[in-house]
Amino acid sequence: MGLSKLNSLYREVILDHADHPHHKHALAESTNTITLKNPTCGDVINLEIKLTPDDKIADIGFTGDGCTISQSSASMMSDAVMGKSKEEALKMAKTFSDMAIGKEHPQADLDELQDAAILSNIMQFPARIKCATLSWWALQRALLEETDDTSEEES
Amino acid sequence: MGLSKLNSLYREVILDHADHPHHKHALAESTNTITLKNPTCGDVINLEIKLTPDDKIADIGFTGDGCTISQSSASMMSDAVMGKSKEEALKMAKTFSDMAIGKEHPQADLDELQDAAILSNIMQFPARIKCATLSWWALQRALLEETDDTSEEES
Amino acid sequence: MAQKLSDTQTDFPILNQEVNDERLVYLDNAATAQKPNQVVEALVHFYQHDNANVHRGVHTLAERATAAYEDARHKLQHFIHAEKPTEVIFTKGATDGLNLVASTYGEANVKAGDEIVISIMEHHSNLIPWQQLAIKKHATLKYIGLTADGELDMADAAAKITDKTKIVAVAHASNVMGTVTPVKALVKLAHDHGAIFVGDGAQAVPHMPVDVTDLDVDFYAFSGHKMMGPTGIGVLYGKEDLLQAMPPYQYGGEMIGFVHRDNSTWAELPWKFEAGTQNIAGAIGLGAAVDYLNNIGMDRIQAHEQDLVNYLLPKMEAMPGVTVYGPQDPAKHTGVIAFNLDNLHPHDVATALDMEGVAVRAGHHCAQPLMEYLGLVATARASLYLYNTQADADKLLTALQETKEFFNHGTVKAK
Amino acid sequence: MAQKLSDTQTDFPILNQEVNDERLVYLDNAATAQKPNQVVEALVHFYQHDNANVHRGVHTLAERATAAYEDARHKLQHFIHAEKPTEVIFTKGATDGLNLVASTYGEANVKAGDEIVISIMEHHSNLIPWQQLAIKKHATLKYIGLTADGELDMADAAAKITDKTKIVAVAHASNVMGTVTPVKALVKLAHDHGAIFVGDGAQAVPHMPVDVTDLDVDFYAFSGHKMMGPTGIGVLYGKEDLLQAMPPYQYGGEMIGFVHRDNSTWAELPWKFEAGTQNIAGAIGLGAAVDYLNNIGMDRIQAHEQDLVNYLLPKMEAMPGVTVYGPQDPAKHTGVIAFNLDNLHPHDVATALDMEGVAVRAGHHCAQPLMEYLGLVATARASLYLYNTQADADKLLTALQETKEFFNHGTVKAK
Ligand SMILES: Cc1ncc(COP(=O)(O)O)c(C=O)c1O
Ligand SMILES: Cc1ncc(COP(=O)(O)O)c(C=O)c1O
Secondary structure, three states: OOOOOHHHHOOHHHHHHHHOOOOOOOOOOOOEEEEEEEOOOOEEEEEEEEEOOOOEEEEEEEEEEOOHHHHHHHHHHHHHHOOOEHHHHHHHHHHHHHHHOOOOOOHHHHHHOHHHHHHHHHHHOHHHHHHHHHHHHHHHHHHOOOOOOOOOOOO | OOOOOHHHHOOHHHHHHHHOOOOOOOOOOOOEEEEEEEOOOOEEEEEEEEEOOOOEEEEEEEEEEOOHHHHHHHHHHHHHHOOOEHHHHHHHHHHHHHHHOOOOOOHHHHHHOHHHHHHHHHHHOHHHHHHHHHHHHHHHHHHOOOOOOOOOOOO | OOOOOOOHHHHOHHHHOEEOOEEOEEOEOOOOOOOOHHHHHHHHHHHHHHOOOOOOOOOHHHHHHHHHHHHHHHHHHHHOOOOOHHHEEEEOOHHHHHHHHHHHHHHHHOOOOOEEEEEOOOOHHHOHHHHHHHHHHOOEEEEEOEOOOOOEOHHHHHHHOOOOEEEEEEEOEOOOOOOEOOHHHHHHHHHHOOOEEEEEOOOOOOOOOOOHHHHOOOEEEEEOHHHOOOOOOEEEEEOHHHHHHOOOOOOOOOOEEEEOOOOEEEOOOOHHHOOOOOOHHHHHHHHHHHHHHHHHOHHHHHHHHHHHHHHHHHHHHHOOOEEEOOOOOHHHOOOEEEEEEOOOOHHHHHHHHHHOOEEOEEEOOOOHHHHHHHOOOOEEEEEOOOOOOHHHHHHHHHHHHHHHHHHHHOOOOOO | OOOOOOOHHHHOHHHOOEEOOEEOEEOEOOOOOOOOHHHHHHHHHHHHHHOOOOOOOOOHHHHHHHHHHHHHHHHHHHHOOOOOHHHEEEEOOHHHHHHHHHHHHHHHHOOOOOEEEEEOOOOHHHOHHHHHHHHHHOOEEEEEOEOOOOOEOHHHHHHHOOOOEEEEEEEOEOOOOOOEOOHHHHHHHHHHOOOEEEEEOOOOOOOOOOOHHHHOOOEEEEEOHHHOOOOOOEEEEEOHHHHHHOOOOOOOOOOEEEEOOOOEEEOOOOHHHOOOOOOHHHHHHHHHHHHHHHHHOHHHHHHHHHHHHHHHHHHHHHOOOEEEOOOOOHHHOOOEEEEEEOOOOHHHHHHHHHHOOEEOEEEOOOOHHHHHHHOOOOEEEEEOOOOOOHHHHHHHHHHHHHHHHHHHHOOOOOO
8 A cells, every 4th residue: 555545644735734834823911822742752732712601712822842743734734723713613623522432413513513523534544633633632622711730641 | 189199298297296296385584585487378497496505505495386287398498407517407408498499409418307308209299388488598597697588588 | 060161171281190199180270270272372362472562563573462461351341241442451450459559549548557468368569568558658557457257247347347447358258257248338438438449369360250240349360370361460450540540560661651751641541550572472361261150151160169068067077186267068168178187287288188199279378367266276268160160079088098097197287 | 794583474464465565564663562472372372271379379370370470570580681580570561660660769868969860762651750850859850862873972971971870871772863772881880980870672572682690780670562572561680788778669469578557568579569460471471572573583683683784774764854863874773673764754655655655654753742853753663573574674664665755746746
């Protein structure tokens, strides 16, 4: 098979996001922040969110190091949740992590995820699932205002 | 085979010693004492020796609980070393433990051991070697004035 | 009589051997159990197809090994009915798990003047960790006594467990007395006094259905090798909130979050307690053992052993010169039967039985304080498992009779 | 080029498989080694013929199991040239052994103001136990740095080790830098200042002859699974007088002398440090691994790996975009080769290599402080063993080239 299977992981859009990540910067002010780590490789994400008083995501930004998958996933996640309500964003995070472990979801849910939906074929690369889910997991924990932790949980 | 092999372990003389152990009593006064334990079964031997000023075994006695083999071995050991010099007794202890692990020794050395030499077939019952060697090991450590310890070393 | 539970002929080749020219009758199951081929094959399969280190690998074998290892954790979780896989920590065995709790939870929560309550029939592995902790912390170690029948004295338990008690640690099933303790009632007693309960399940999990959530135990430790799993693997169950609050036990690879020069943070549960490369194949083999036991059914296994005890125990009790410890009523007696014969030393009895192919244990069974309490130096012990049969029981009875006769023929008996 | 050392075809069936439709090239040996059939068969044989618990049994299987277990100890003793079998303690692995020393010797001997000296390239398992001990005891943890080439900086070692130093703990071979440390010189430095030396042999014992007596190390820990033994078993070597003076690590069955209600005494060495049922089959399997390695000869194994490094390293260094860490001179580089490719994240590299059947590791290799020191987040790592061949090296080189091309074809690279 050689590298051909890689094409299904490293799609053009994924490589684009990784090369030019959106929202990759610190926020001047934020209401919810978290630092999470991918224990598999030591990659780190710092996620900052600014919620409006009525719990809408007014701004989002991330910093940190990571592989192609985690960087592009964070970029696509940020795009997808901008302007969404806290509740909507949490639902999207759930959709994404379900998708990553192969659970079925209505197409409408997947459409919500925008570009991020393309990571559904991460399933074929089980070792990389954590790379894809890290930023969504960070989103969820930041929104739920869970305390910083050192590593991601089993996905 | 059934129990017939047992006859070679539980020889008449061994059963005699176990039933009527010689020297099984505490000494009124002693110069060297030790308490040792067979870690395999929890059996204990307290050995007391009275050395003369010129290092001859003037008296020896043991107390404690044990199986047929350990009791008769202690009895036969006590018989064999009574009146011997410290040096001779140590040599006998060495002969005995060598014998128990199957090392060859000149017949003269074995004869020195008196009744105890009969335990040479303990070899066929590896799990019982420690029962047979415990009292000899106690003798050696008592004579060398090693501190009490809790259990016997690997034989 | 009980039906056959397993195809011993094919599943347990070790039992199809002769020892001292006699058919092997293995009655030392409380020490360790034999392993069905299915478990051995799980090990062989892992080593010949998937062997890799887990968790940190990106490559295919590492991913397979990780999946198999975590899958085994899920099997164990469901086997003991834990709520979450994060509550299932792989250890080296029961001893390792009990030491873990004493060194982390115990170390952090027991202070001078506190009390730790255990029972007088504890195995050294559930005794010395608490004894040494008590010594170190200037706490008091209290022992719950037994009834005349060898069961846990619950009146004494109620008296010993007080508001000063921080930890109650008791075996779910005794490895000497053949009794099962009322864990649920003990847990309630402990909780009523603000103490936690640590269960030693080494002799329970292999032989009966165990539901840690229903029992409401705070910690519960057991060994794989006694339940047909490989050696060197065991499980510590712990309630998530307790585990969460505890410091790690060992430090090293896999259990970390961030490591800086002067400080570190820890991984999430359960990995926080799994430092370094674990017994990966062992965990997978233990998972296969769970499959094997589940296939038969723990209820059936328990019933089978009870049937054998109902058959064997009265016959042993009826044999002149035999003393059986623990409950004389078979209905109250597990498949662990400690006994003595005449005034023979149990060591001599075990050697004689071995000549007949019957493997039993002799000694203090790692329970010296219990021996002292019973006024004994040692006992012999026959212990059953699912592959034992009525024929095995009969062989033990015959061999005991012959042993008696052998030593009576001699002029003497040991003291 | 090196001759073939082992009959891979028959001895390592796991290596005769395809992964992602490509021949498996296993280059993750620093994480764990594959097991020859001889080791797997030793496990199978034990479980199918001799399985019993050790030391306390009187019956035939127990005696056989005990003899096999203690025989394995003797094999390990001779393998590392320890003077006595009492100095060889079976552990769960290197992490377990290092924690044991920190928790017993360290706990008893390190006081406020003392110093512990390790190196910046330590694996977390030989780092966090000392870091946490230092925190607990208010001692100072000092790190020996590296030369530009990635070797241990002995001038810095001489400066860091002082009369305040109580423990020096350094890896014999690095699991990242591909360097061997001058253990004998470090031991002398430590002893000159009244400190003891703890060696982490996890990456050394599998790959080169090791003589603990000649090295004069005080403690030395390593893992079985990295030297073709089963998972869940390892060895801690310790000098007898030190072990003698130390308190036990865990408490339970098998490690006791007398147990009374309120106190206990301990068994003799090595059993004092082997509480509870050990990984009996694991120890026996490790003994079989030692036999396998001895049959080939550690000198030949070392030479074979050196030959491969001589072939592979210059080619990797010559490949545009590849950065190899540690010594650039193959003669100074072990078979552990950490590298990065372009500015690709090593995780992406490892996934791509896996598509080509090449198993390498990516990450911080349990050495976060080293990564920080080198200014890296992570690296990929290829690591060799005796079954690897020039064809494997070639496959790695081709796959690296193809990975480069794949990611260059895309419009972008990862940060
Ligand atoms: C240098 C070094 N030390 C210690 C360890 C820890 O070994 P284990 O995980 O087998 O306990 C490793 C293996 O990862 C290592 O490479
Ligand atoms: C009741 C009980 N607890 C604890 C243990 C210790 O188990 P392990 O030796 O497997 O750690 C045993 C087994 O001997 C036992 O019977």
